[in-house]
Amino acid sequence: MVRQIRRRWRTRIAIRGMAIVFGAGLLAFLLSAYGLEVARFSASSVMWFRGILWFLVAGLTARFLIWPLARRVSDEQAALYLEENEPTLEASVLAALETTSDLSQTSEALAQGVVESALQRARDIDFGRRIEQKGLYRASGALAAVALGSLALLLLGPTQLRDGAAALLFPTRDAEAVNPYSISVAPGDITVARGSDQLVTAELLGFETGEAEIFFRGESSDAFDQLNMITDGAAGFELLLLSLNETTDYYVESTGIRSATHRIDVADLPYVEHLDLEYDFPAYTGLPSRTVEFGGDIAAVRGTIVKLRVFPTMLTPGGQLLIDGEPVALTDEGDGTWTASLTVERQGYYEIALQRVGGELVEASPQYTIDVLRDQPPSVSFTEPGRDERASPIEEFYLEATADDDYGISELLLIYSVNGGPEDTIPLFDGPATQEVTGAHTLFLEDFGLESGDLVSYYAQVEDSNRGPDSRPAKSDIYFLQIRPFRLDFRQAEQGGGGGGGGGGGG
Template sequence: MVRLIRKRWRTRIAVRGAATVLAVSLGVFLASVYGLEFFRFSASSVVSFRVILWVVAVGLTACFFVWPLTRKVSDEQAALYLEENEPSLEAAVLAAIETREVGSITSVALEEKLVENALRRSRDVAYGRKIEQKGLYRASGALASVVFATCILFFLAPPQLKHGASALLFPTRDALAVNPYSLLVTPGDVTIARGFDLIVTAQLRGFENEDVQIFFKSESSGTFDRLSMLPDGMDGFELLMLSVDENTEYFIESAGIRSETYQIEVADLPYVDRLELEYHFPSYTGLPPRTVEAGGDIAALRGTTVRLRVFPTMLTPGGRLLVDSQPVELVAGADGTWTGSLTVRTESYYQ
């Protein structure tokens, strides 16, 4: 009977402890998810809330579950627990246990009489099976409610909760990799020719915002300057940086989400200063050749041969013309220019 009482006591401790641990841990988890959203899943916030959640969960488990269940409960303590909840026993069980432990000091007849009395009284209270029955039902109901609420939250969770669970419940994952919000920046780190114009684009991943800003700092500047980027018409944003002639750092920020800091390295590289186009139309048109000194896009009849003359910003050992990604040979001139030709057949592009 004492073993039965001890088992019931441990069951009560286990159910109540599990309900407490799960309920408080769930509350801390939801608060941590809110905190991650507030701090936009920054690496430091992910690490901090992971530590808070797991320390609380482990501490609660140790205090309300592991330690109470591993604590040794003597027969006297089990008897006291029974008689506190069943006053009608009138200390009969406790007296029988104490008499048994005293042993030879008392008579065998007295010991048997006390044990018989304890068993009879225990039989009247169903051997303690109804001890704290209502309390056990309440604890079981609370545990079931918390488990049910947890299942509902995870099965019908909004994306924010799923993102938070992914970040918090898997502490070995990299804190940067779990961030669902990011900025995709191009070109990122890049080397360009001195004085070149550079287009920087940004795409928002996982969130929407109309205010996207770029921060940049050149070598001669001690602080970051800030400019607003413009929509590019394709769910992204862009900014044209004109005549970049110094090494420059830049990053992009929107709604508290910040990209990495990228480097623009400026080098004395050759690039096309001017492009001269000479059109030779098909013979059936009777048109004379035409030269466009500031060339760019080509618009001509099918069969027209266009001779290109490239004027680089500085002497260069080589160059390449691509027509629909196919290379066309360029010939070096004595004056440092490069020439090549192409024939217009279909709509295409060159560079």
């Protein structure tokens, strides 16, 4: 019985101690995870919070588990603990222990009677099984609540808690490797041609923000210069470093997160000093050829042929024009420049690669974009009369339409129908392409044999001078001409004339 009491006492101590350790440890973990989030999971903060958390857990374990359970509990202490919690025993268990000890001089009969009395009293209280029952339930409930709460926080809580658990609960993991936030920088370490430009891009991993800064320092400088990067239209940032003439170290930082430091080495490599672009536009545009000096990005309508003239920084044995990664050989013009052509067909990019003396191709320009400008559809409308009208069956009805297009109109048509019948077409313009056209026509209604109540519908249609895949006709609004009775016209005119004569006679 005494051994059972001792085991129950130790069980209560163990469960209560674990509940305290887990509860206090959970609170310390939550505070540490919050601290790591504030410090953006820097390596030093990970090491500090790890040390504090594990030191606290170790101290709590020693204080509330190891030390209480390591104490030796004698039979007399267990009996006293039992007597204190069950007053009905009236010290019978203590008396039985004393009479059965080796030092007791009590007679054997008396000792047996004391033991039997103690056992009888113990049976009445179910050998002390009710002792600490409520305490055990409370401690077990607290331990279960802490365990379930911890599991729920890790599974259902914010991502920062899981990131904090990965950083704090595994002390052997590298402090820098557990950081969930990082910045991926391209091109990283690279060698470029002296005097060239280099595009640096940054991708934020694990977090979002609207700002990022690049820090760079040439080998002749002691301090880093800082520039704000611009968004690339997606989730990253970019910046073009201009005219790199010396080895440059750089890194990107955003909201306390810093990328690794990379180096751009500068060597005497062939590079594109500048480009001249000669545009040969499609014939339908009517545009003359145009040359753009110091060009780069290309924006033109589909079908435009662009001739590129490359001016390298040094003599080079050859090179390539890369259009969406597909190579086109450059042609030597004999004066130190190189040429190639491309046809604008789809959105994309191009860049130049030049050969070193040994024949190795190196990047010699940034990536330039190729944008296809859409040929806008023409527009057409009626200026006369520009609304629905009523007319007699013998009138001459005048129509005038105007059309315009960004590159040229090739044809302007008047299309009409009588009472919903087959459509007839009358050309208003059919000549050399021009950007703005006005055409007119007079409908002699008497020739149509119309009667009162008949309806003439009409609209204008224009054709773009571009007959390519982007070409499509445009139509004006449809208008209606309703034929009114001739007798009504005559009576109105007659009444108007009679009124005028009467007025004259009165004068």
